Amino acid sequence: MFFQFIDILGTIAFAISGALIAMKKQMDLFGVLIIAFVTAAGGGTLRDVMIGVEPVSWMRNMTFVYIVIGSATFAVIFRKQISYLLKSLFLFDTIGIALYTVVGIETGLVAGLHPVVCIAMGTMTACFGGVLRDILCNEIPVVFRKEIYATACILGGFTYFILLHFFSDKNILFIIAGLVVIVVRLVAVIFKISLPSIYNKEELQEDSEE
Amino acid sequence: MFFQFIDILGTIAFAISGALIAMKKQMDLFGVLIIAFVTAAGGGTLRDVMIGVEPVSWMRNMTFVYIVIGSATFAVIFRKQISYLLKSLFLFDTIGIALYTVVGIETGLVAGLHPVVCIAMGTMTACFGGVLRDILCNEIPVVFRKEIYATACILGGFTYFILLHFFSDKNILFIIAGLVVIVVRLVAVIFKISLPSIYNKEELQEDSEE
Amino acid sequence: MFFQFIDILGTIAFAISGALIAMKKQMDLFGVLIIAFVTAAGGGTLRDVMIGVEPVSWMRNMTFVYIVIGSATFAVIFRKQISYLLKSLFLFDTIGIALYTVVGIETGLVAGLHPVVCIAMGTMTACFGGVLRDILCNEIPVVFRKEIYATACILGGFTYFILLHFFSDKNILFIIAGLVVIVVRLVAVIFKISLPSIYNKEELQEDSEE
Numbered sequence: 001m002f003f004q005f006i007d008i009l010g011t012i013a014f015a016i017s018g019a020l021i022a023m024k025k026q027m028d029l030f031g032v033l034i035i036a037f038v039t040a041a042g043g044g045t046l047r048d049v050m051i052g053v054e055p056v057s058w059m060r061n062m063t064f065v066y067i068v069i070g071s072a073t074f075a076v077i078f079r080k081q082i083s084y085l086l087k088s089l090f091l092f093d094t095i096g097i098a099l100y101t102v103v104g105i106e107t108g109l110v111a112g113l114h115p116v117v118c119i120a121m122g123t124m125t126a127c128f129g130g131v132l133r134d135i136l137c138n139e140i141p142v143v144f145r146k147e148i149y150a151t152a153c154i155l156g157g158f159t160y161f162i163l164l165h166f167f168s169d170k171n172i173l174f175i176i177a178g179l180v181v182i183v184v185r186l187v188a189v190i191f192k193i194s195l196p197s198i199y200n201k202e203e204l205q206e207d208s209e210e
Numbered sequence: 211m212f213f214q215f216i217d218i219l220g221t222i223a224f225a226i227s228g229a230l231i232a233m234k235k236q237m238d239l240f241g242v243l244i245i246a247f248v249t250a251a252g253g254g255t256l257r258d259v260m261i262g263v264e265p266v267s268w269m270r271n272m273t274f275v276y277i278v279i280g281s282a283t284f285a286v287i288f289r290k291q292i293s294y295l296l297k298s299l300f301l302f303d304t305i306g307i308a309l310y311t312v313v314g315i316e317t318g319l320v321a322g323l324h325p326v327v328c329i330a331m332g333t334m335t336a337c338f339g340g341v342l343r344d345i346l347c348n349e350i351p352v353v354f355r356k357e358i359y360a361t362a363c364i365l366g367g368f369t370y371f372i373l374l375h376f377f378s379d380k381n382i383l384f385i386i387a388g389l390v391v392i393v394v395r396l397v398a399v400i401f402k403i404s405l406p407s408i409y410n411k412e413e414l415q416e417d418s419e420e
Numbered sequence: 421m422f423f424q425f426i427d428i429l430g431t432i433a434f435a436i437s438g439a440l441i442a443m444k445k446q447m448d449l450f451g452v453l454i455i456a457f458v459t460a461a462g463g464g465t466l467r468d469v470m471i472g473v474e475p476v477s478w479m480r481n482m483t484f485v486y487i488v489i490g491s492a493t494f495a496v497i498f499r500k501q502i503s504y505l506l507k508s509l510f511l512f513d514t515i516g517i518a519l520y521t522v523v524g525i526e527t528g529l530v531a532g533l534h535p536v537v538c539i540a541m542g543t544m545t546a547c548f549g550g551v552l553r554d555i556l557c558n559e560i561p562v563v564f565r566k567e568i569y570a571t572a573c574i575l576g577g578f579t580y581f582i583l584l585h586f587f588s589d590k591n592i593l594f595i596i597a598g599l600v601v602i603v604v605r606l607v608a609v610i611f612k613i614s615l616p617s618i619y620n621k622e623e624l625q626e627d628s629e630e
Contacts, residue, residue, distance in 0.1 A: 022354070028405050030361065031354025045260065050465065052474025054262025059327050076408050117479050131556070136341070138350045140558045144442070144451025151450065195448050198496050232564070238615050240571065241564025255470065264472025269537050286618050346551070348560045 010096020019075035036072035042129035119157030148188035156181035220306020229285035246282035252339035329367030358398035366391035430516020439495035456492035462549035539577030568608035576601035
């Protein structure tokens with residue numbers, strides 16, 4: 001019940017964020033719906049297809065399908081008012097990422113994959129919906145440029161596999177890993193922390209002059 | 211026999227339209243061939259991969275492969291003359307979309323998926339070849355911006371599942387659903403109907419000023 | 421042993437080339453790592469997913485995963501010095517393409533696919549990592565514009581299936597096919613040969629004036 005509630009919050013946040021970006025690109029109703037769907041389902045779909053879980057998960061989950069359609073419609077109708085919701089959306093989104101990471105890790109574990117690959121699957125589940133959204137909108141994926149996002153997922157995944165040596169209750173492990181994702185992301189956003197840049201000033205200038 | 215004939219017409223139309231767009235982008239022979247192939251096979255490939263029909267359908271259908279290669283070659287050689295064919299191409303394309311929609315729905319039904327997901331699979335089969343083509347050509351997919359296209363597929367799909375309560379002969383249902391797709395698209399194009407815009411004038415101006 | 425050594429060289433070359441392009445686009449550490457990975461694993465992943473080999477090959481091959489992570493890290497640290505290595509990289513890359521082509525053909529054969537589809541799978545394995553890399557970097561894939569690359573793979577594939585009528589030792593066939601890929605590409609680059617353009621001068625001017 002509790003997990004399902006969180007799952008729905010996360011899906012809503014992903015779908016609305018996708019719809020908002022699609023509307024910025026002046027897409028029509030169909031485009032907005034597809035981008036909302038891809039943002040919410042894209043990461044998990046890629047993961048399922050690569051692992052071989054088919055039909056992919058959302059095809060058997062009508063609740064998910066209806067929530068995405070509902071969220072996209074909501075975003076279209078209330079797009080002027082939604083700016084008041086951005087903070088709640090950010091919070092839902094962060095919770096969604098944490099949950100998606102954990103779900104991705106779990107799917108990898110069930111398929112018997114190596115911990116490093118499981119962490120990759122968790123990160124992919126959480127981040128690649130946004131990557132596909134950005135590609136469909138003809139942008140370089142934002143997560144490849146400013147990525148507190150992905151790092152949080154990776155750290156959450158590492159936490160899970162390190163604690164696995166000390167705890168055996170999976171549910172507790174998943175909750176702790178999810179909390180790590182949430183805390184890392186919130187701290188990074190609040191204190192404006194990003195990965196140390198790998199470019200020095202000259203390189204950055206060169207490119208902006210190009 | 212009749213269906214196969216329609217299938218071939220649709221494939222030719224998709225492949226040629228892909229080749230023409232690739233040539234506009236100054237791609238070389240290899241690029242033109244790949245874009246033609248992706249336009250014709252992309253939607254069905256995505257559908258098969260997500261549902262778990264593997265190897266994907268076209269890999270077992272050499273007729274399809276040769277028709278695409280032939281159509282792309284034809285488009286390269288006669289690209290100057292092809293403008294005289296554009297009206298026939300549009301008609302073939304519309305017939306192709308109708309058939310692809312029906313094939314997609316059928317594939318979903320065989321996999322035991324929910325009607326809403328089947329309609330999504332039909333629309334994906336018909337429209338996502340074009341989406342992948344546009345991504346490979348570095349454009350925002352045209353179907354997300356002006357989409358009489360996708361709406362026609364969705365309406366055809368709904369028609370199928372509504373009539374399913376009254377008829378039992380699948381072949382008749384498929385033909386009716388296909389005709390709905392064709393009629394909706396032709397009417398929309400002839401009378402220049404598009405979805406009601408979700409943006410008001412101010413929003414459109416704002417963005418064009420950006 | 422020998423094949424494994426070649427495989428590792430190819431993977432390193434693909435991963436480093438991906439990382440270099442990601443750094444040109446000012447991506448952060450996570451972006452560089454993902455682009456390196458997609459460049460090295462993308463073609464094979466697409467092939468596996470379309471044929472139905474799941475979980476996809478690299479998920480069971482931790483050596484591959486660690487080599488990509490190591491190569492990307494190396495490229496980030498020594499990006500200033502790497503220009504001295506470009507020639508060796510080009511050589512490794514060419515060897516990598518040859519090997520990937522052969523691996524792709526072999527995977528198609530095991531799945532019982534038609535020779536033409538096997539050649540397509542070989543070419544996809546060798547070239548579509550680069551295609552996905554370019555899409556993620558928001559560029560029109562370079563292989564669709566100047567493609568000595570793909571033609572070499574296709575010719576290597578044809579050689580394989582033609583010689584199949586005369587030889588029965590698969591290992592020898594694979595080595596010959598791989599050598600054809602390498603020689604075609606080297607000759608094309610050294611003598612600056614490209615496919616005959618399908619556009620005449622006027623068409624090229626028109627477009628550059630646009």
